[in-house]
Amino acid sequence: DARDEDALRTAARAALTAARDRTRLLTTCVDEAELTAQHSPLMSPLVWDLAHIGNQEEQWLLRAVAGREPMRPEIDSVYDAFEHPRAERPALPLLPPDEAHRYAAEVRGRALDVLDTSVLRGSALVDAAFAFGMIAQHEQQHDETMLITHQLRKGPAALTAPEPAAVTSPPKAREVLVPGGPFTMGTSTEPWALDNERPAHRRDVAAYWIDTTPVTCGAYLEFMADGGYEEPRWWDPAALPHMREHGLVAPLFWRREGGQWLRRRFGVTEPIPPDEPVLHVSWYEADAYARWAGRRLPTEAEWEKAARHDPAADRSRRYPWGDADPTPDRANLGQRHLRPAAAGAYEAGQSPLGVRQLIGDVWEWTASDFLPYPGFVAFPYREYSEVFFGGDHKVLRGGSFAVDQVACRGTFRNWDYPVRRQIFSGFRTARDARPEEAHGQAEVR
Numbered sequence: 001d002a003r004d005e006d007a008l009r010t011a012a013r014a015a016l017t018a019a020r021d022r023t024r025l026l027t028t029c030v031d032e033a034e035l036t037a038q039h040s041p042l043m044s045p046l047v048w049d050l051a052h053i054g055n056q057e058e059q060w061l062l063r064a065v066a067g068r069e070p071m072r073p074e075i076d077s078v079y080d081a082f083e084h085p086r087a088e089r090p091a092l093p094l095l096p097p098d099e100a101h102r103y104a105a106e107v108r109g110r111a112l113d114v115l116d117t118s119v120l121r122g123s124a125l126v127d128a129a130f131a132f133g134m135i136a137q138h139e140q141q142h143d144e145t146m147l148i149t150h151q152l153r154k155g156p157a158a159l160t161a162p163e164p165a166a167v168t169s170p171p172k173a174r175e176v177l178v179p180g181g182p183f184t185m186g187t188s189t190e191p192w193a194l195d196n197e198r199p200a201h202r203r204d205v206a207a208y209w210i211d212t213t214p215v216t217c218g219a220y221l222e223f224m225a226d227g228g229y230e231e232p233r234w235w236d237p238a239a240l241p242h243m244r245e246h247g248l249v250a251p252l253f254w255r256r257e258g259g260q261w262l263r264r265r266f267g268v269t270e271p272i273p274p275d276e277p278v279l280h281v282s283w284y285e286a287d288a289y290a291r292w293a294g295r296r297l298p299t300e301a302e303w304e305k306a307a308r309h310d311p312a313a314d315r316s317r318r319y320p321w322g323d324a325d326p327t328p329d330r331a332n333l334g335q336r337h338l339r340p341a342a343a344g345a346y347e348a349g350q351s352p353l354g355v356r357q358l359i360g361d362v363w364e365w366t367a368s369d370f371l372p373y374p375g376f377v378a379f380p381y382r383e384y385s386e387v388f389f390g391g392d393h394k395v396l397r398g399g400s401f402a403v404d405q406v407a408c409r410g411t412f413r414n415w416d417y418p419v420r421r422q423i424f425s426g427f428r429t430a431r432d433a434r435p436e437e438a439h440g441q442a443e444v445r
């Protein structure tokens with residue numbers, strides 16, 4: 001009815017506004033030279049992301065949903081992510097910063113106009129609302145990408161934020177047993193879930209143990225001190241040429257000085273915080289650590305069962321804590337802080353079995369390749385997810401401190417190459433349960 005339609009419009013407007021506030025922060029806290037510079041060949045100039053955000057919004061909302069004529073068709077190809085690899089984007093005829101800001105703002109003005117004045121009703125409005133939700137998620141994903149660019153940039157800090165909350169009551173156990181059995185993976189009902197999260201389907205998962213927190217820098221330092229990087233048996237054979245070629249001996253942004261490991265984080269150099277989840281590791285590093293620890297990475301299904309399955313009701317929930325939206329006491333999301341909270345924080349966000357920080361803090365590498373769920377249908381176009389399926393990308397789950405809640409939920413799937421580590425990536429570990437443990441009640445150790 002009309003009230004539901006008002007609620008859809010209000011939610012879409014709020015999500016778009018939050019995304020734009022963040023985009024503005026990330027693109028106004030440095031000068032024009034820094035906006036057009038390439039801070040790393042791994043990343044686009046910030047001004048590319050800015051106009052790309054506007055161009056996608058123009059294509060999906062103004063043209064596809066509202067049927068408007070193209071505003072600037074000649075720039076489509078410049079902002080097509082598939083046509084131009086990131087390393088080549090600085091050489092493109094990019095809109096200069098003031099024009100990019102103006103273009104994105106003009107598109108937004110028209111998009112809000114469509115939202116407020118369109119005569120869409122009922123299911124047509126629900127479909128349009130999905131498009132608005134998808135656009136808000138797309139902008140927030142690029143905001144996270146721009147935050148990665150900020151982390152890679154040299155020079156003094158351009159961003160500041162308060163420290164995340166400290167650990168008040170640590171988890172009782174380091175790992176918990178998740179009993180074997182089926183659970184519902186993915187969703188057919190979450191309104192803004194993307195194509196790759198759909199449809200909901202049953203998955204049988206054998207009993208396993210999973211860490212109650214992400215792996216910390218302190219634990220990772222033990223792996224390094226034990227010669228972990230020099231011991232080929234811990235490493236996937238595919239990692240070795242890459243590790244040698246780049247001389248990798250520690251997570252990205254770490255360096256050794258006077259017998260101590262330091263790291264650079266958003267323009268500030270600091271000692272490695274031992275209790276914080278390790279960040280900026282590749283899938284290969286996560287996998288090697290897990291083997292060294294006598295463990296393994298959880299599969300994507302194991303991660304999602306730990307994050308969503310409510311054993312009492314035998315039902316999958318939206319988040320580890322239930323169906324309610326994230327709040328600042330449940331999860332470290334949305335760039336409210338510029339780092340993960342210490343391992344064991346966010347008791348209010350734990351799962352029924354006591355697993356913490358599944359949502360927020362660090363993206364968690366899983367053992368799984370990025371593949372479609374049974375019954376997958378590409379939407380709204382193949383290039384969002386389908387072209388990335390296959391064996392080249394590993395799935396990351398749960399979101400980092402840098403992702404907004406609109407683009408993070410129990411079903412949300414991220415993916416990247418196993419060598420990637422400028423992203424806000426960490427991990428937790430798991431292991432198979434022994435047969436005699438497999439059918440027991442959930443227990444903690």
Ligand code: AVJ
Binds near residue numbers: 142384414
């Ligand atoms: C889902 C984060 C891998 O950044 O490449 C942005 C999201 N897709 N624009 C990416 C995305 C199109 C995507 N990831």
Ligand code: FE
Binds near residue numbers: 052056081138142
């Ligand atoms: Fe994009």
